[in-house]
Amino acid sequence: MAISVVMPALEMAQETGKLVAWRKREGESVAKGETLLEVETDKAVMEIEAPGDGILAGVKVQAGAEVPVGQTIAWIVRPGEVPPPEVAPSGTTGRAVTSPARPASAATETSEQPAGAGPKLSPKARRLAREHGIDISGVRGTGPDGAILAEDVLALAKPQSAPEHTDIEKLGPVGRLMAERTTQSWTTVPHFFVVREIDAGSLVGIREKLAAGIESACGVRPTHTDFLVALVARVLVKHPRVNGSWTGEGIRINKEVNVAIAMAVDDGVVAAVIRKAD
Numbered sequence: 001m002a003i004s005v006v007m008p009a010l011e012m013a014q015e016t017g018k019l020v021a022w023r024k025r026e027g028e029s030v031a032k033g034e035t036l037l038e039v040e041t042d043k044a045v046m047e048i049e050a051p052g053d054g055i056l057a058g059v060k061v062q063a064g065a066e067v068p069v070g071q072t073i074a075w076i077v078r079p080g081e082v083p084p085p086e087v088a089p090s091g092t093t094g095r096a097v098t099s100p101a102r103p104a105s106a107a108t109e110t111s112e113q114p115a116g117a118g119p120k121l122s123p124k125a126r127r128l129a130r131e132h133g134i135d136i137s138g139v140r141g142t143g144p145d146g147a148i149l150a151e152d153v154l155a156l157a158k159p160q161s162a163p164e165h166t167d168i169e170k171l172g173p174v175g176r177l178m179a180e181r182t183t184q185s186w187t188t189v190p191h192f193f194v195v196r197e198i199d200a201g202s203l204v205g206i207r208e209k210l211a212a213g214i215e216s217a218c219g220v221r222p223t224h225t226d227f228l229v230a231l232v233a234r235v236l237v238k239h240p241r242v243n244g245s246w247t248g249e250g251i252r253i254n255k256e257v258n259v260a261i262a263m264a265v266d267d268g269v270v271a272a273v274i275r276k277a278d
Contacts, residue, residue, distance in 0.1 A: 001078075002054075002057075002075045002076065002077045002078075002081060002083055002084055003051050003052040003054065003075065003076040003077075004072045004074075004075055005036065005037075005048075005050075005051065005072065005073055005074040005075065005076060006069075006070055006071060006072050006073060007019075007039065007061075007067040007068065007069050007070065007071050007073055008039070008046075008048060008069070009069045009070070010039065010041050010044075010046050011041050014041060014069055015068065015069060016066045016067060016068050016069060017039045017040065017041055017066070017067055017069060018039065018040040018041075018064070018065070018066050018067075019037060019038075019039060019061050019062070019063055019064065019065050019067060019073065020037075020038040020039060020040045020045060020063060020064075021037065021038045021063050022036070022037050022056075022059070022063065023035045023036055023037055023038065023047075024036055024037075024050075024056045025056070026056050026057060026058075026059045026074075027055060027056065027057070028055070028056055029053075029054070029055055029056075030050040030053070030054060030055070030056055030076060031050065031053050032049075032050055032051065032052050032053050033049050033050065034049060034050045035047045035048070035049060035050075036048055036049060036050040036056070037073075050076060051076065052076050053076075054076040054077050054078055054079075054081075055076065055077055055078070055079060056074060056075075056076060057074070057075050057076070057077045057081075057082070057083050058074055058075040058077075058082075058083030059073070059074045060072065060073055060074060061074070124150040125141075125148050125149055125150045125152065125153045128150055128153040128154060128157070129148075132153065132156075132157040134153060134156050134157060136148055136153070139152070139156070178269060178270055178271065181271070200224075203224065203227055203228075203231075204224070206227065207222060207223075207224060207227055210222070225261065229259050229261065229274055229277055230277070232259055232277070233257045233259060233277035233278040234278065236257045236259075236278070237257060237278050240253050240254075241253065243257060256275065256276055257276065257277050257278040258273050258274065258275045258276070258277065259273070259274045259277040260272065260273045260274075261273075261274065
């Protein structure tokens with residue numbers, strides 16, 4: 001009796017599937033469990049196994065076509081048998097096999113096993129596990145619902161090697177000091193952040209008003225950062241505890257107001273300290 005090959009439902013709420021490629025040509029013999037075709041869904045490329053032994057016949061859909069789930073796309077018949085004239089609404093399908101979406105030639109199969117029969121394992125993965133002597137009990141694969149794929153078995157079969165050495169970039173004295181100080185700062189100083197939106201229109205106006213005079217006197221045109229440093233210095237004078245540090249015995253109040261500014265250089269970042277910024 002002819003066996004229908006239909007577009008399977010490989011995902012929940014799936015309505016159609018795209019036929020990527022036939023692995024067998026019409027008229028060729030196929031064996032049950034052998035990969036027959038590849039189907040693409042929204043998430044993956046699946047290999048579909050032949051649901052029975054026989055000859056592929058009555059192929060109705062070619063590669064690239066979108067096919068509704070449950071539609072008959074071909075038949076598997078016995079020698080001398082012809083496919084039925086009417087297309088059945090549904091039929092036996094092969095077991096779906098899953099791999100991450102990728103070119104059809106690299107798709108990997110999975111197959112389901114009855115409940116209680118152990119991990120889901122594709123025929124190819126089962127064969128590889130047997131060849132490599134790998135115990136797959138307790139292994140969770142990368143396929144749907146933890147199904148074990150052939151690539152999972154191959155990964156387990158690879159000899160475990162020491163991690164590759166990575167390149168180490170040597171730092172100069174300045175870069176090394178900055179790395180040490182930054183690490184020390186983050187590990188020893190409690191950090192907290194306060195975010196507040198402020199209209200800085202007045203600051204911009206003051207800079208525009210004073211910039212020309214400062215540039216004439218000092219030869220350098222002030223930036224907004226310069227004015228921010230001055231404002232921070234005034235705040236630290238007004239609130240000296242903010243300018244303090246914890247010594248283990250108590251809060252040490254620093255008498256000087258020194259403000260550090262991060263500056264980019266060729267080999268990293270340095271903190272330029274503006275001493276007595278007040």
